[in-house]
Amino acid sequence: MIDDKVKIKCTKCSQIFRERAQKIRNGFQTNCQHCNRLITFDTSSEDNNIRRALMSAKEVRMALEARPKEGSVAQV
Known part of the structure; x- marks a missing residue:
């Protein structure tokens, strides 16, 4: 299972937290679960951590x- x-x-x-991949898209915002900083996911961001997560x-x-x-597996 993936x-x-x-x-x-x-x-x-510098703490690591996890978020569902379906939510993380360009323009998505979330707060760090440790320090409560707002993180905005943008493809043009200079932050390698944001680009890596995207x-x-x-x-x-x-x-x-x-x-x-x-x-949807075919039955024979």
């Missing part, structure tokens, strides 16, 4: 979409 959460490293406190979330979403559905 884990649908992505690790995010806060730039301010790329990881995109990869997880593509992997989840590519896997076959359990209920």
Whole structure:
């Protein structure tokens, strides 16, 4: 089973927390769970932690979409 959460490293406190990959998209905002800093996910951000989280979330979403559905398997 594929884990649908992505690790995010806060730039301010350097702590790592996790968020669902379906939520993390360009323009999404969340607060760090440790220091409560507002983190805005933007593809043009200079912060490597934000860009890394966006790329990881995109990869997880593509992997989840590519896997076959359990209920749609053809019966022979």
